[in-house]
Amino acid sequence: MTPLHWIGESLREVLGRVPLGIVRLLFVGTLVALLIWVLFLPKERTTPPGGAKRWDENLKFGAAVALLIQIAIYSLL
Amino acid sequence: MVFAATSPLSAADYFIVVVYLVGTMALGVWIGRRIKTGSDFFLGGRRLPWWAIGMSLVATDIGGTDMIGVGGAAYKHGLSVSNFEWIGCVPAMIIGAFIFIPFFYRTGVVTVPEFLERRYNVSVRTVMASCWLIFMACNLGIMLLASAKMMSSVFGWNAIMCVWVTAILVGLYTCMGGLAAVVYTDMIQCTVMIVGCLCLLVIGLIKVGGIDAFNDRLAEANQERRAAVEAVESDSERNELTSLILPVDTPSPFPWTGIYFGLALILSPAYWIGNQAIVQRSLGARSEFDAKASYIWGALLKNIIPLIIAVPGLLAIVLLPDLDDGDLALPHLVGELLPAGLRGLFVAAFLAALMSSIDSYLNSAATLVSNDFYKRFYDNNVTDERLLTIGRLTTVGLVAWAILFALMLTRISESSGIYSVFQTLMAFFQGPALAVLGIGVLWKGATGRAAFISLILGIATAISLYALNQGTVLERLGWQPLFQISDPFLYFSIWAFLVTAISLVAISLIGGPDSQDKSQYVFGGAKGVEQ
Numbered sequence: 001m002t003p004l005h006w007i008g009e010s011l012r013e014v015l016g017r018v019p020l021g022i023v024r025l026l027f028v029g030t031l032v033a034l035l036i037w038v039l040f041l042p043k044e045r046t047t048p049p050g051g052a053k054r055w056d057e058n059l060k061f062g063a064a065v066a067l068l069i070q071i072a073i074y075s076l077l
Numbered sequence: 078m079v080f081a082a083t084s085p086l087s088a089a090d091y092f093i094v095v096v097y098l099v100g101t102m103a104l105g106v107w108i109g110r111r112i113k114t115g116s117d118f119f120l121g122g123r124r125l126p127w128w129a130i131g132m133s134l135v136a137t138d139i140g141g142t143d144m145i146g147v148g149g150a151a152y153k154h155g156l157s158v159s160n161f162e163w164i165g166c167v168p169a170m171i172i173g174a175f176i177f178i179p180f181f182y183r184t185g186v187v188t189v190p191e192f193l194e195r196r197y198n199v200s201v202r203t204v205m206a207s208c209w210l211i212f213m214a215c216n217l218g219i220m221l222l223a224s225a226k227m228m229s230s231v232f233g234w235n236a237i238m239c240v241w242v243t244a245i246l247v248g249l250y251t252c253m254g255g256l257a258a259v260v261y262t263d264m265i266q267c268t269v270m271i272v273g274c275l276c277l278l279v280i281g282l283i284k285v286g287g288i289d290a291f292n293d294r295l296a297e298a299n300q301e302r303r304a305a306v307e308a309v310e311s312d313s314e315r316n317e318l319t320s321l322i323l324p325v326d327t328p329s330p331f332p333w334t335g336i337y338f339g340l341a342l343i344l345s346p347a348y349w350i351g352n353q354a355i356v357q358r359s360l361g362a363r364s365e366f367d368a369k370a371s372y373i374w375g376a377l378l379k380n381i382i383p384l385i386i387a388v389p390g391l392l393a394i395v396l397l398p399d400l401d402d403g404d405l406a407l408p409h410l411v412g413e414l415l416p417a418g419l420r421g422l423f424v425a426a427f428l429a430a431l432m433s434s435i436d437s438y439l440n441s442a443a444t445l446v447s448n449d450f451y452k453r454f455y456d457n458n459v460t461d462e463r464l465l466t467i468g469r470l471t472t473v474g475l476v477a478w479a480i481l482f483a484l485m486l487t488r489i490s491e492s493s494g495i496y497s498v499f500q501t502l503m504a505f506f507q508g509p510a511l512a513v514l515g516i517g518v519l520w521k522g523a524t525g526r527a528a529f530i531s532l533i534l535g536i537a538t539a540i541s542l543y544a545l546n547q548g549t550v551l552e553r554l555g556w557q558p559l560f561q562i563s564d565p566f567l568y569f570s571i572w573a574f575l576v577t578a579i580s581l582v583a584i585s586l587i588g589g590p591d592s593q594d595k596s597q598y599v600f601g602g603a604k605g606v607e608q
Contacts, residue, residue, distance in 0.1 A: 002556065004559055008560065015325050016326060027321075027333075030341070031164075031168065034172070038175070041175060045175055046369075048364075049366065059175075059370055059373050062373040062374065062376070062377055063171045063373050066170075066376040066379075069380045070164065074163075077321045077322075
């Protein structure tokens with residue numbers, strides 16, 4: 001067994017012990033963290049230069065919907 | 078093939094296909110009349126709206142390889158292949174929309190490698206431009222082969238003829254209309270693709286007996302497969318066919334470790350932030366806001382893509398359980414399920430997916446050749462009009478190459494799925510590319526010399542791992558495989574990324590700072606492109 005095999009085997013063994021429930025939390029948690037980041041972005045970065053004239057001109061809305069769908073998918077499947 | 082005999086295209090099918098092709102060509106050629114300069118050709122004159130770019134992003138990402146390959150991978154491995162469209166796209170697109178795309182847009186660059194020269198040096202630019210060019214050129218051939226395979230198996234058309242006709246049609250409107258033609262035809266192609274695939278999905282679900290019956294039969298299929306593969310030990314109640322998150326010891330190539338660390342954290346951001354074919358269209362947006370909005374719109378659309386291209390692969394598990402080759406799942410499903418007329422719509426959808434990717438890679442590869450090689454090394458003072466000619470000539474040359482490469486591929490063994498070949502090519506340099514790009518814009522201490530060396534090291538790492546995973550090499554060395562899963566391309570990208578990132582930081586710290594100030598190309602670097 002080479003050092004490369006030893007590294008691979010060790011990593012596989014450690015990561016293989018992580019329960020899939022925790023892994024799911026990792027996936028969903030990452031998406032939730034991203035959603036929170038999007039919601040707290042300053043308006044100047046998510047709206048046109050003159051500001052949003054309609055609610056849908058704020059890109060936070062679209063990004064949040066996309067992420068919420070992802071959160072639902074990775075929570076269920 | 079069987080379905081060529083049992084389900085030939087009707088006159089209605091041909092009518093739909095011809096209407097689609099003529100409409101696409103006409104639009105592309107009509108747009109081509111307005112192309113006067115290189116800027117028009119490569120960036121659509123920076124007049125493109127967000128809604129067209131967003132649909133173009135999705136259409137470009139879903140090629141003929143995906144329609145066949147994702148369906149085939151779903152047939153072989155289950156729903157987990159959808160990770161490539163979900164967590165492998167949406168988060169990176171949103172991060173790209175709010176951080177990287179506006180940053181690139183403000184620099185006014187035409188290509189991502191051009192940005193890398195401004196941030197680092199010309200060597201880094203040249204290596205990355207070469208990598209993308211090789212990748213795109215190979216991909217053009219792979220996509221053409223996928224189309225030939227599909228059309229040959231379903232309709233009995235001559236595969237060689239399919240390669241020629243597809244390449245010439247796409248080459249014609251891309252050559253005339255440039256990026257604007259690519260984006261607007263992509264928009265139509267995205268619509269046709271979604272509608273065509275939705276028809277297959279709905280009819281398939283009706284045929285199976287509804288969603289509940291579909292789930293039950295998938296669970297049965299899963300049990301049968303598990304019984305056949307005794308090696309799988311733990312978690313025996315789990316239905317891997319309908320799970321996105323698979324254990325480390327899964328027999329499929331998509332364990333959660335590869336999906337999370339390799340795909341979501343590395344390959345996906347590298348693709349959506351560093352892929353010239355993707356980023357280029359947002360650089361052609363009419364405003365910075367449109368560039369951002371296009372990515373958000375694309376992310377929303379991405380949510381539905383697995384439903385229309387991966388789920389049909391699952392339907393094939395239930396309806397056609399005995400296929401030898403997963404890549405034939407979708408073609409056979411079309412022949413089995415769709416009636417005359419709708420089959421034509423699906424063919425149009427397939428052609429749409431195929432053409433939308435080929436046109437994008439053609440245009441972007443021509444952009445790289447014209448801007449990163451011709452203009453950079455041969456004629457720095459080239460006029461915009463001359464650059465347009467160079468771009469068009471390059472497009473013609475690339476079409477010829479794509480045909481040649483596709484014909485060469487037909488002689489290569491088909492034991493490996495098309496999708497895996499495609500992913501392996503990207504995994505060679507996407508990890509290193511992301512490390513260099515990401516660290517470059519986040520840390521002003523990263524130097525050009527370090528970026529160049531670490532980029533080479535990272536690519537060499539990925540290629541070495543690939544070589545060390547080949548049966549003949551292992552046999553000669555007397556080694557066991559380094560990776561336990563089949564097609565471990567996700568793992569190549571992780572290790573290549575890590576090697577590049579660590580060496581970039583280490584060499585930068587040891588070697589000292591660059592002589593030139595590049596801080597305007599670093600986030601928070603005060604003046605320049607940062608808001």
